[in-house]
Amino acid sequence: MTTSPDYLDLNRALWNARTAPHLASDFYAVEAFKAGKSSLNGIELAQLGDVAGQRILHLQCHFGQDSLSLARLGAQVTGVDLSDAAIAAARSLSAELGVPAEFICCDVHALPQHLPDTEPFDMVYMTYGVLNWWPDLARWAALVHRYLRPGGRLVLVEFHPLVWMFDNDFTHLQYSYFNAGPIEETEVGTYADPAAGIVHQSVTWNHGLGEVLGSLLHQGLQLVSFAEYDFSPYNCFAHTVAQPDGTFRIGPLGNRVPLVYSVVAVKP
Secondary structure, X not given: OOOOOOHHHHHHHHHHHHHHHHHHOOOOOHHHHHOOOOOOOHHHHHHHOOOOOOEEEEEOOOOOHHHHHHHHOOOEEEEEEOOHHHHHHHHHHHHHHOOOOEEEEOOHXXXXXXXXXXXXXXXXXXXXXXXXXXXXXXXXXXXXXXXXXXXXXXXXXXXXXXXXXXXXXXXXXXXXXXXXXXEEEEEEOEOOEOOOOOEEEEEEOXXXXXXXXXXXXXXXXXXXXXXXXXXXXXXXXXXXXXXXOOOEEEOOOOXXXXXXXXXXXXXX
16 A cells, blocks of 8 residues: 655654643643543443453553543553654653553554563553554554454544545545545644644545454454444534533534444454
């Protein structure tokens, strides 16, 4: 598959630039998090169950809020992210709060170089805006398989690929549902703070549900649950409308399309 040769450098620089505005944003509510508020949403909590004592590998952890929320529930968590600024912030939060977790800064494709002989994990956990940074889901599924113990689970909660077909203003379809190659864009601001003074390139890929589920099945993982949701727990798109339960829908789309999906798969 053809990729931009510098996409990792571009995306790392983007997420490094985003980290400081995200830490200061109402979106991430870091002060409330420090005071004990969990960053986990109802969708993922329903899939997780009791995680006390479980070893969890959190891929694309950003600055570690979900990793530390899982650790607060008694899990032993290893968080991984491309951004050195985000990982530095995660380590700082862990130390400040006295909540232990391990954080590794690397491209997730290179994780076997950093965790070559580790004991397999009980769970691989990934949520919201993660798969679009992978050019090839076959490699992703192989990595998930590698790090799960027999009986271990993948818990994935992700924005629905239909969302990524639209332009940013949700007025028309702009991109293919299928992985037609890299999508190179100029990001202005950030979803957590549209007014942030960030103008930076990004490189992403769209992945349809067939590609997501097919890559897992090809690795021999068994699908336990799959669900679609007509709302987002985050106010991170244009024209959102708040719902009485605190979730959000995109105004022009209403409840007619899914915005999020969840997958739980088990390694036999």
